[in-house]
Amino acid sequence: MSPDRPEEPAAAAGLSRPGLRGREAELERLRALVEAVRDGEGGATALLLGEPGIGKTVLLQETVSIARAHGFLVSHGRAEELHELAPLASLASGLLHGDPPLLSGTDFADLAGDHDQRIWLVERLAQLIEERSAGTPVLIAVDDVHWADPLSRFALSVMPARLLSSPVLWLLTGRNDPEPYAQGPRTTTLPLRPLSATALAELARDVLGGDVPARVEELLDGAGGNPFLAAEMLSGIAASGADGPEPPERLVLGVRGRLAGLRPDTLHFLRIGSVLGPAFSLADAAALCGRPASGLSSEVDETIAAALLHDDGERLRFRHDLLRQAVYADLAPSVRRALHREAATRLVAAGRSPADAVPHLLQSAEPGDQEAIGLLGTAAADVIAVMPGLAADLAVRALELVPPHAPMVFDVGERAVVALTRAGRYTRARETGDALLARRPPLDVFARLQSVLGDALWHLDDVHELTRRSTAALAAVTDPAIRARLTARQALARSRGRDLDAARETGERALAEAERSGDREARVLALWGLGEIALNAGDCAAAVEHHTALSVFDTAFLAEEAVARIHMDDFDTVRRLLRTAGDAPLRPAMLIWAQGTLNMGLGRLDDADADLVTAERLEADLRVPGNLVNIRVNRGLLALLRGDRAAARAHLDVVRTAVADRPNTGNHATHQYFEAVVADSDGDHATAAERLRSAQRDHPFLRWRLLRPHVVQAVRIALRGGDRSLAEDLAAQAAAHAARNPAVPTARGTAAHAAALVNGDRGLLERAVRVLLTGPRPLPLAAASADLGRALRTAGDPTAASALTRAHDIYVRAGADAEADRLRADQERAADRPGRRTGRLRPRPDQGWEALTASERKVARLIAAGHTNRSAAEALVVSPHTVNTHLASIFRKLAVRSRVHLARIVLAEDDAGTAADD
Template sequence: MAAADGSLSRDGLRGREAEQERVRSLIAAVARTGSGALALIEGEAGIGKTALLAETVTLARAAGFAAGVGKADELHHIAPLSSLAASLLHGDRPLLPGDAFADLAGSHDQRIWLVERLAEAIESKARGGPVLIALDDIQWADPLSRFALRHLPARLRTSPVLWVLTRRQGPGGPAEEIATAAHEALTTVTVALGPLSGTAIGQLAGDVLGAAVDDRLRQLLEGAGGNPFLAVEMLAGLRAAGPSGEPVPEGLVVGVRGRLASLRPGTLRFLQMGSVLGRGFTFQAAAALCGRPPAALLEALQEAVRAGLLDDEGDQLVFRHDLLRQAVYVDIPPSARKALHREAAGHLVAAGHQPIDAVSHILRSALPGDEEAAALLRRAADDVLPVTPGLAADLMTRALDLVPPPRPSGFVTGERAIVCLTRAGRDREALAAADRLLACRPPLDAFGRVQAALGGALWSLDLADELRRRTEAALAVGGAAPEVAARLAALRALALSRGEDLAAARTAGEDALRDAISTQDREAHVLALSALGEIAQNAGESALALQRFAALSAVDGAYLPEEIVAHLHLDDFACGERLLLRAADDAGSPRQAMLQWAQAQYHLGLGRLDDAETAFVTMERLEDDVQALVQQVNARVVRSRIALLRGDRDTARHHLAAARERRARKPNPGNTAVVHFLEAVHADADGDVARAVEAIRRVQRTGPFMRWRLLRDWAAAAVRMALRGAEHALAEDLAAQAQAHAARNPAVPTATGVAAHAMGLVRDDLGLLEHAVTLLRASPRPLVRAAACADLGPALLAAGRKAEAVTVLTEAHGLYAGSGAQAPAAAVLRVLERAGAGSRRAQAAPHPVHGWEALTASEKKVARLIAEGHTNRSAAETLVVSPHTVNTHLTSVFRKLEVNSRVQLANTVAALREN
């Protein structure tokens, strides 16, 4: 059947029976299993992707699915989330209410949080029945929608959500990224549409013409190459010409020209203006571009609709197919297109649209020297920077091309480009852009601004010496505005925090802080407090570090994770927990990955190895999501130590290799030292004492400040390795470092206890080892206390104090076992057995990898809540954790229980209760 305008209706989908059956089976599978799936429909333009998508939506709705359908647009592909919002909010039956995103404005400073809120809304909808989310022409989706679609299908894999995307064929692109990201988490199907058979094209022709197809017509249709859209356009042109008309020339553009030739000139101009605006456009915008009032164009609109070129959807006009718009568009001379796009941008801005709405037209039309266009790109970049920093960087790079220095505006634009490139993680490009600007000999004030803008990139690139050199040069030449000078001074102090003279660094930081306060510049204030916090940490002054980071967190809440970890360094886990709970309750909590880092440190300190591992895994995933790889090396080092504590040597080696690989990408002193220490731990576990000692020496050579940050809790382990290698001088040096750290932190039980433990090992002093255990009983860190008990036990045995030794060793065993540290627990048990006190103790059975008993305590809590019908958000609120943590737990639960949906999980939990 054909529609009134000669186009295919859904009932006229010919030759796609096999493809329809594939999507029908996928719909049935999602409805039956309750788990997610993704279908990618691909093919050349006009091959029938949209028709099959529409058929899929019809089938899904008939099967009880709630469906949201959207379409990305070639000229409207920049506004953040515009493509996905079309699938969720628009149409006769929107999937989500129109105000669903109204409360997300405050969350737009973080893409991860925005995606999580979207997931919560869709997950809540899916609790009432299966959901289909369809997006046509994914190749034109905006960057934020593409980011969301790379993560949402996997995040919602346990809910009955079917994602259907269409794309034009071609390598790479967003569709391939989305399908690759979803592939391992859920069923992913690609439906490739090839040319229709001659039989199907003949049936299609009969649908359109209402008559049998003769040989002449069949030969003519061979020119369509099996493309149904081209065939219909050729048939429509033939029908319009009448039986005695000339044959339709081959090629769509020529065919459309034939149809347009019969239109009045005003209608043709109206269509051309619409084609400049995009596939979808408003009547008012087209009228403005025509330079005529809307009332004067009513007849043109009616004629275009009657000709089957436009559909009137009420709020906008839409070309019936992208190929129709492109065919009209290519007939506009290129020079005229540029002028019209520039004019369209001006009309949009004048009509009150956001700058981002005009950007597509600016990118197609602006010529070098167009300062107005560059200013518009800057405004648009500022708007999208919080949610799509990569797009902001691209816009500013283009703006800089339009107005390069030595124009004054070129330096302003360049400074902003550096900031955007840095925020996007493109630090090398930021450095190159800065050097290009500086080569143009900027005025002194611009010189200072460029160097200050570059500071973040240099710090991220671990170029502390270069940062110091540049900031000192900018301060020396002078001419910078007071607030810029304050930023430069703070950046200099930050660079000095990596040096050996921390007293000079502290003086520089305090001077910078005074300057920042006097100029009331927030950026300088944040930088100065960050520098002072780093300096205090590197000096091993935990109380002062907390003071600095608490002040920093008060100025900028994004730095709450640093304040939390500073509390933990003081053994103040109660305050750390309160701040973590506050962060979990805060819907707009910033820096989600760093909050997970703080959560991991909290669990690790309390000996909760399972929960610490979960937080580290979540942190790595979140950092990978936004490509901000800050704590990846440290996370893998700790995960490797956790695996060793569990006795899992293979996993520990895997994490060591991953830590080395990540260190190679970011070889700063901290990453280098922590990997060397992990290599020492592995060498010691392998019995290679010489290699372990050499690795410890490399840690010592990395930098003096690392001893405070790295050996805070691990000094005794390093001393033990040195003593096993008969390196007594090295062991004494390590113990002296621990004592110096304790002197800086006399009120911290862990610091004083570790120092006594280390010195007791060096001196083989039973009294010091006993004192260490006494001190560490006031510490909240069970693994540190267990290590001291494990060393005290054999010393007591050697002194003939067996009963006391058994008591201490039993304490060590209980602390290790309670934390899940099976390897040292087993080692302590062997000592007890040799002492004749543990012969009847059974070795712990291997921990299962599948089934309910394979779940950790936290995973069991999450499993029960999800089985009861909780969403990730409500489960997170009940457990007072983040939804990201629940998602990580749930991934592990599904793997261990070998289920694929929440329905299956609920059945499994119910069966366990019955038994």
């Protein structure tokens, strides 16, 4: 029996059969994984790795049979070499065509093309799988995953971790390198080694019956322990004897022997099939043969009789890809190329999509092939929203096919620059654009190329070059839309400069030009630039105006509107915005960054940290960590509020590395401030003050939006470091910011607080507290109340205790344990009770129910009650991504592996009376 055609599952542990000789140990490990997932141990992943023919598929099929026997809902898909252009084809082949299908075709929504859709699509897919697995364990098996399309590979790299708490077993087979496949917690890798001589002898007895002649054993040595090659040899020996006319030492020679016996028309048909791929439709083969499908029945019958193909009901499939490769390898390279090119033409003529034709073009197109250039460009545009890396590869290949002096080189090159930028290959995009510019294009083309290069330059943080190029291109442009885009890019670049008034004028001119030209891209760029300029200038109301107009025009920028409103202390509107964005498919990492910023402002430190962890994970999934510095600085500041210096230093190490990769002025300022805070906490006040001065090296401290809530802390650091001039400068900046934003309580309150520290003015502290009591941010109120309480205590004022108690209670509710502990000592001194010290707050443990944050307990209860991540997120008004972050933390702290285990713990806590509502 062929090792790739099992008929029934092994009847019991230890029982082998022909297709599984020598694989008993691997099969038992797979059986154990199936049973563990069935029994509520959570999700898991198994990787079967090895060379072609080593037996991966037979083990996968046997595991599928075992899983079905254990009540699993099974998705069994296969990745195919020539299908890499079809998004999710490798996963969907099983998900949509099972019996019953795991998902329906309507479960996949249409995808927009303006933004990266991968995170949203994979999250939606994970939600559907999670819902289906709620009552039934699920096995998702994908064979030959090394051929998977990029979106399926992305999904397989993300979803197993996302569904770790659900009863989902992922079973993947692939070549020997495990790097491209799903790796993570609970991944079992099974490398399949060559079969032993004993296993080969058993296989020979299964096929031939009785004792195995010495001559056969010698021949089997030539199989190298590969069970498929061994089975092919044994089949030939069974048919013609060990000394028959078909020497089986090498598979390709054996296939040649079979091919020699085929009729010429059948041989041509089979070679056509090998070009079309491991599986192909009869209609496609007929079109390429130039014959009607009905006229190929004898050829089909002959290839099946020769054990080369089998019919799966929908397509003809080579019985093993090694057979297909052997047929394909027997074609001369020039013949292969010609057949691939003809296949592409025939498929297009038959009305097939570029996704079907382009893989053949990649094998065959030569420079100057106009049809190939067009199809590659169309295919790139079709997949850019969900497979930007593949789109970039296709667009670059199209450019390579354009003759150097052909007029179309600039249009094709422009699309390549755009695709490379969307894929995050900014340096390559710049190099490609510069190579096009070196060909001295016409002036309008020069301007258009500089416009599209502007996006790559922005992401490379080369704003000086962006300014220079946009200015030069504006002198050459005549197209109104391109002029508007260039002007908007110029404004965006100038938002990083010192003259923000000039930047604003440029932005307003860009917006006017965009509206006159009716160009969507120019309008988006102009509004974005104006919003950035306003925020950098500290004009929060104008920033809200521009970012609101931008998010109405393009909902992908809703997060920018939310952040702008946070600077206005308009937290209620931000909550509404983030609720409406719950199902938005666009830029989830930025939305969660906005949610984290809101929670920071609200003093919900645990929730903010979870949001920041989630935003970083989503950026890492897409490999575009643009916000990493800000995320880690905020997490480090949170750690210091809690008193966790080790965590703060770990975050600082990440920041140092990230700044080395992206050394822009904003990152520099944020990094230096964090260095100052860490040095100050270590008692090195001189170094801390120097770091603050470094943060102002390029721009004033208040220019950086992330640092504005921390100006009071910066003033303290300057004063402790003996730099009164710096402290006065910081207080003056805070006052100017408050004057620009009279409707923002936090701006006015922190300005009063900063001035109070510099001047030692208790009246200003009282004003700061009064103003901050009208705002939504508890932590600035706590800081001002603490300083007021200390000042009142020094003056012998009995109301000191009230101010200190308010500050202490705010810090306790926020989880700022380090600040709360300092306030406890101040409270005791204010109450004149030095002998009744109650000690520090008990730190939260690392493990167990008490280690969970309030939000984690809420998530735990919802999941234990049967909620999915999605429904739990809706109940808590957060993102499912954040719920997943909470779940990962819950599982780690409680040392559980599945929702079943979690439910037991929650029930026990409820019974013990310790899980009351927080």
